[in-house]
Amino acid sequence: MSTQSTDRPDEQPEQRPAVELADVCHSFGDLDVLGDVSFSVSPGTVACVVGPNGSGKTTLLRIVADLLEPDAGAISVAGDGGRRVGYLAQQPAFRRQFTVAETVAFYGSLVAERVDVDAILDRVGLSAVAGRRVDALSGGMVRLLGLAQAMVGDPSVLVLDEPANGLDPTMARHLRAVIDDLTADGDAVLLSTHDLHTVDRLADTVLLVDHGELVAAGPPDELLAEADAASLDEAIATLGHGGETAAVSPGLHGGDRP
Ligand SMILES: Nc1ncnc2c1ncn2[C@@H]1O[C@H](COP(=O)(O)OP(=O)(O)OP(=O)(O)O)[C@@H](O)[C@H]1O
Secondary structure, three states: OOOOOOOOOOOHHHHHEEEEEEEEEEEEEEEEEEEEEEEEOOOOOEEEEOOOOOHHHHHHHHHHHHOOOOOEEEEEEEEOOOEEEEEEEOOOOOOOOEHHHHHHHHHHHOOOOOOHHHHHHHHHHOOOHHOEEHHOOOOHHHHHHHHHHHOOOOOEEEEEOOOOOOOHHHHHHHHHHHHHHHOOOOEEEEEEEEOOHHHHOOOEEEEEOOEEEEEEEOHHHHHHHOOOOOHHHHHHHHHOOOOOOOOOOOOOOOOOOO
């Protein structure tokens, strides 16, 4: 990658998964959100987490990004020790008065990394607005700035929560090109999305989460075959627990989220 990094501890990343989860469980109070989730993501690949609203995707991503400690289970991330994971939150929050360039530089100073701000902004396509204040950015630009922040420190694993959300088709295409670029460098990308075009275009692996369970996992072709479906949409509906939007399983959750 073109950002500056002090080291790259995973000398032979292809020999082990970039991300590996075994029997991860999590509850918020008496709300069971994830139950025995296990999967792995290989270096240089994209895994797309899909599933209904409230099914546990963000919770899962926050656990992988080390922002949330699971109640049970094991997680290993390539380069463990430094936990080199870049994270794009579903709603990234920035200091409004900072410029785009200052935001990336500031984040670099927080994670104590030497950061080539220009290179990162060039990579995500924000060079032209490097001097613009955050509060003058469009929503799509804010997401790209979130991606730039996630790339600080040259992480080998990127966890992106709905990166395509709110992007127009041109921006979305640009985002996909950036993700292609990251995986070509050997990085692993774990992202959540409701946009099946993104899944279709990017996913090496689809992880279908429904009511906190990983109900299907594999390459898109395998999911289509498993569901005997003609489209991902159909496969997800077939393999899921019915695809209802208010994803509160009576069995697993017992709540009544709208
Ligand atoms: N900090 C929290 N405290 C209590 N409950 C929470 C918390 N975070 C999430 N939840 C609950 O956990 C469940 C899963 O939420 P999560 O955000 O992981 O789902 P999601 O699949 O990402 O949803 P969406 O597609 O709508 O973004 C929901 O019922 C949610 O209300």
